[in-house]
Amino acid sequence: MKAWACVSDEFDVMRITKTLVESATKKTCDLNNLELLQEKLVENLKKKKFLLVLDDVWNEKPGLWEVLQVPFGVGAPGSCVIVTTRNESVASMMGTIPIYRLRELSKDDSWSLLENVAFPNKDAHAYPGLKIIGEEIAKKCKGLPLAAKALGGLLRSKLDEDHWNDILHSNMWDNLNSGILPSLRLSYHYLPARLKQCFAYCSMFPKDYEFDVEKLVFLWMAEGFVQETEGNKKIEDVGRNYFDDLLSRSFFQQCSDDESRFLIHDLIHDLAQYVFGKICLRLEDHIDVVKKHNVPVKARHLSYIRGPNDTFFKFEPISDMKCLRTFLPLDQPLGFNFYCISGKVLGELLPELRFLRVLSLSGYQINEVPDTISNLRHLRYLDLSYTSIKELPESVSNLYNLQTLLLLGCHDLAKLPKDMGNLLKLRHLIIDQSCLEKMPSRIGRLIYLQTLSYFIVGEGSESSIGEFKDLRHLRGSLSISGLQKSKTKEAIDANLEVKQHLEELSLEWTSRFDDGRKGKTEEEVLDALQPHINLRKLTIKDYGGKEFPSWVCDPSFEKMTHVHLYGCKKCEALPSFGQLPSLKDLIIEGMDSLEVVGFEIFGDEYLQSGYFPSLETLKFENLKEWKEWLSFEDEVKGFRKLCELTIIRCPKLKGFSFIFPSLKKLRVKSCEEFSTFSKPPSIPEGTSGSLPGYSEAINFPQLHMLILVGCPNLNELPTSLLSLQVLEIDGCNKLAGFPMLSQLRNFVLMDCGCGVAWVSC
Known part of the structure; x- marks a missing residue:
């Protein structure tokens, strides 16, 4: 068991414990009570050998450490807690063994690290002159890995001896007055001008704050740090290139437990504050700190940690800062469920900040x-996510410079401004399913729109799906609901086939199946909504047609990895998903008319190339009439990578006969007629040798987990389960015995009558 927590300046026992729980379980924890959190941690550490890392500790109070370590005593012998700190007294207080002092890197190791970063292709020997200069630069890093890494990122940008000599002989090496490492100041000094302000802007975040790249790029755009370039490159792509450039120079680093999020090293953060400190103000969430705060005269950007009750008094320091451009609240490290802000801030303070570009x-x-939001004519970024707003005022339509509007988690939102089509510069409208009844008209005028995450088809010409015709630049994820209102011509006008940057598409009809549904029209609409072949994920929900169009399973969709079908109750057969070359995840749910999963699912070309060549997870759920799953004699050509198979609430399915050579997890639940795992048919000569661990008697040679729940007619298990480690059986009354289970570690048997004979364990 391994877990990591970044501690930093504030030794918050609850936050650290919660971080350890989440790191150990790889799941989000909603508990905000220390006692419950410690119980949860004990539950995960008890009798296990564990390694916990507490990184960057500054706390010198023994009492806090004693509270934190209470759960650590339940582990198995050999468990270990590693603490990293830059304060020797902290190490003495917390340590139970002698302190290990990290020494500086040797000259050779400093050069080796710098060389690896500066020459990513490992071709340093092609530049003998640079090697000599680089070794001298490495000496000046004083054995500090971060310095060598940062300078390596700087040097790699220009493999030129003059450039390297300029860095070697820079007078910044002798300037120690700022307290910032000279190597880091040099790295910043030689940044291109376009990157300097983007990096320095990140001083808005507290130390160890984890941020999302997409939102950071939106903020850079709003502040005017990212400019359009010549050619077809979008401003968002330019901003992402800026980020990647800074990442390659070691100004950012990836979070250890979430690859989609990033943070800034403490020393790099000090550098950002040093260069941006006079125009960036970060309020603390404690009012006594705010009262004493010395507000910089030139401050243009405000960020602060959101508190449970942010009164007007908290923002008094900025009441005279009429030129403020950024108002950015940030999440608590240990989030609350309820945050309040004074109505006086909304009604009186914010409308006076007429130069705001970013408001969250x-x-x-x-x-x-408030309607007075229209005073903020320069606003480019507006984030109202996870608020309780029921509608947006019509005055929002006057924010003509708005680029990004975030409305995630606004579950009470029922109405958008009717004139949103006036926001001609809008590029990102990010909204998820809420109480919205319809979309504003003339969305099609927003021709620069890159992200439209959710769209509701309206009646008649109002918010018709034809609005997508001129939205050529849509990218990312798009969900369209209310498609029962759409006509075939409107679907054709939507022209989704040319929107090559769309990666995820969800198409939804009403869940109400009555006599008013026009199945033939719905078939025509779905056929007309064929997306570009770059699509990666497709969801079709509550579709009322009897069959799917051929594009749904066309092999030309080479990038398609996920297909989910929900509630398509009239469809009697499945498309030939087996011929999608990259399909990894397939979910079939709520198809009430499906009786047989037949050969058509594999595709016409299965004999040549094999069906489902990439499929890893397969799930069938709520198939009320499904009785039979047909297989081929030559079935070993398919499902070669399938790891997880789930069948839930399919009451008429009697069984299936397949060989799954890579299957690790199998779940069959609430399948009343399920009675047997048929023995696989004979294997063509010479085939079995290509299946590791296969023999003629084994359906599942690699199966690790088998869960069978609510299958009262099941009378036998597969004949051999040589790799099985976890077995759970509940409500299988006719099961008469067990095969050899030599690897079994966890076994649960419930409500299976009294006729069970345990054979071996």
Whole structure:
């Protein structure tokens, strides 16, 4: 068991414990009570050998450490807690063994690290002159890995001896007054001008704050740090290139437990504050700190940690800062469920900040946005996510410079401004399913729109799907609901086939199946909504046609990895998903008319190339009439990578006969007629040798987990389960015995009558 927690300046026992729980379980934990959190941690550490890392500790109070370590005593012998700190007294207080002092890197190791970063292709020997200069630069790093890494990122940008000599002989090596490492100041000094302000802007975040790249790029765009370039490159792509450039120079680093999020090393953060400190103000969430805060005269950007009750008094330091450009609340490290902000801040303070470009009220329990928001004519980024607003005021339509509007988690939102089509510069409208009844008209005018995450088809010409015709630049994820209102011509006009940057598409009809549904029209609409072949994920929900169009399973969709079908109750057969070359995840749910999963699912070309060549997870659920799953004699050509198979609430399915050479997890639940795992048919000569661990008597040679629940007619298990480690059986009354289970570690048997004979364990 391994877990990692970044501690930093504030030794918050609850936050650290919660971080350890989440790191150990790889799951989000919603507990905000220390006693419950410690019980959860004990539950995960008890009798296990564990390694916990507490990184960057500054706390010198023994009492806090004693509280934190209470759960650590339940582990198995050999468990270990590693603490990293830059304060020797902290190490003495916490340590139970002698302190291990990290020494500086040797000159050779400093050069080796710098060389690996500066020459990513490992071709340093092609530049003998640079090697000599680089070794001298490495000496000046004083054995500090971060310095060598940062300078390596700087040097790799220009493999030129003059450039390297300029860095070697820079007078910044002798300037120690700022307290910033000279190597880091040099790395910043030689940044291109376009990257300097993007990096320095990140001083807005607290130390160890984990941020999302996409949102950071949106903020850079709003502040004017990212500019359009010549050619077809979008401003978002330019911003992402800026980020990747800074990442390659070691100004950012990836979070250890979430590859999609990033943070800034403490020393790099000090550098950002040093260069941006006079125009960036970070308020603390403690009012006594705010009262004493010395507000920089030139401050243009405000960020602060959101508190459970942010009064007007908290923001008094900025009441005279009329030129503020950024108002950005940030999440608590240990989030609350309820945040409030004074109505006086919304009604009086914010409307006076007429030069704001970035405004976030995300997470606050506000019910409405004041009409005076239209005063903020320069606003480019507005985040109202996870608020309780029921509608946006019509005055939002006057924010003509708005680029990004975030409305995630606004579950009470029922109405958008009717004139949103006036926001001609809008590029990102990010909204998820809420109480919205319809979309504003003339969305099609927003021709620069890159992200439209959710769209509701309206009646008649109102918010018709034809609005997509001119939205050529859509990218990312798009969900369209209310398609029962769409006509074939409107679907054709949508022209989804040319939108090559769309990666995820969800098409939804109403869940109400009555006599008013026009199945033939719905078939025509779905056929007309064929997306570009770059699509990666497709979801079709509550479709009322009897069959699917051929594009749904066309092999030309080479990038398609996920297909989910939900509630398509009239469909009697499945498309030939087996011929999608990259399909990894397939879910079939709620198809009430499906009786047989036949050969058509494999595709016409299965004999030549094998069916489902990439499929890893397969799930069938709520198939009320499904009785039979047909297989081929030559079935070993398919499902070669399938790792997980789940069958739930398929009451008429009697069984299946397949060989799954890579299957690790099998779940069969609430399948009343399921009675047997048929023995596989004979294997063509010479085939079995290509299947590791296969023999003629084994359906599942690699199966590790088998869960059978609510299958009262099941009378036998597969004949051999040589790799099985976890077995759970519940409500299988006719099961008469067990095969050899030599590897079994966990076994649960419940409600299976009294006729069970245990054979071996």
